[in-house]
Amino acid sequence: MVKKVKIGKSDLYVNPIGLGTNYIGGHNLYPGTDDNAGKQLVKDAINAGVDYLDTAYLYGPGRSEELIGEALKESGKREDIVIATKGSVKFEGQDMQNDNSPAFLKQAVEDSLKRLQTDYIDLFYIHYSDNQTPKDEAVGALKELKDEGKIKSIGVSNFTIDELKEANKDGYVDVYQGEYNLLNRSAEEELLPFTAENNISFVPFFPFASGLLTGKYTKDATFNDLRAQMPHFQGEELEKNLEKVEKLREIANVKQAEIPHVVLAWYLTRDSIDTVIPGAKKLEQVKSNFKALDVQLTDSEVQQIGRIFS
Structure with missing residues (x-):
């Protein structure tokens, strides 16, 4: 039986x-995805023990929410599942823009409720900040929706430290989602200390640095997707990163685990990181990610991993 954790002060x-x-359903991010297979993956993941799904209007756009809504309705398990979704994005033709105005966010929540076929959302994030709206006003609109029971907790995503401080002026922010992984630890400078101090849960995205921290690549790997533009996948940088990942393999072998399990276990030792939300394309990956919960890192191993990726 998995021991459940509380997400921050939610x-x-x-x-x-x-x-x-x-x-x-993220057709705009992964062309050629199969809707039926995606919906089935949600059902299978829930049956395997997943009770926390992270989505967004941007994925699809809207299609991910729709498929999750259908899967939950068909499985009859809505009450057992925590749904996190995000809004702020709007499209003007092909151009993506962000709107944090109270009116827009309230409508975004209503639209997500319809797509998800539910009467409440467990965790709603402002996905990206805009340049116009005071962040405490934006969060204030979500607080009104929380008081109405339409959302249960309030999150912000991709905010700078100053935007997060402004958003949390009244102490209403429960969760912050931002990029953090062993190759990009910049959140340790200001964001993680602030979330820890204010009992805000920090949910890291890109936990595997687009797959680089899984141990499945060699220095000869070539990429024709987003990774082709990422510095840590290029030339010498890639070789250096792969050497670090190989050092993780030694720790994983001692633990009779795999590299991704050790990586996820390390994140869960960080102050204010209560949960991780790795993506998956197959049920085997979902089940494999659970094995991270069996990995108990000692203090010296936690420090050793920190040094490898200092």
């Missing part, structure tokens, strides 16, 4: 390993 309790669902 009233949400979940398996610490959730499921990021940008692949499910």
Whole structure:
């Protein structure tokens, strides 16, 4: 039986390993995804023990939410599942813009409720900041929706430290989602200390640095997707990163685990990181991610991993 954790100061309790669902219905991110397979993956993941799904209007756009809504309705398990979704994005033709105005966010929540076929959302994030709206006003609109029971907790995503401070002026922010992994630890400078101090749960995205921290690549790997533009996948940088990942393999072998399990276990030792939401395309990946919960890192191993990726 998995021990559930509380997400920050919210009233949400979940398996610490959730499921990021940008692949499910995310046709604009992963061309050629299969809707039926995506919906089936949600059902299978829930049956395997996932009780925490992270989605967004941007994935699809809207299609990921629709498929999750259908899967939950068909499985009859809505009450057992924590749904996190995000809004702020709007499209003017092909141009993506962000709107944090109270009116827009309230409408975004209503639209997400319809797509998800539910009467409440467990965790709603402002996905990206805009340049116009005071952040405490934006969060104030979500607080009104929380008081109405339409959302249960309030999150912000991709905010700078100053935007997060402004957003949390009244102490209403429960969760912050931002990029953090062993190759990009910049959140340790200001964001993680602030979230820890204010009992805000920090949910890291890109936990595997687009796959580089899984141990499945060699220096000869070539990429024709987003990774082709990422510095840590290029030339000497890639070789250096792969050497670090190989050092993780030694720790994983001692633990009779795999590299991704050690990586996820390390994140869960960080102050204010209660949960992780790795994405998955197959049920085997979902089940494999759960094995991170069996990895108990000693203090010296935690420090050793920190040094490898200092």
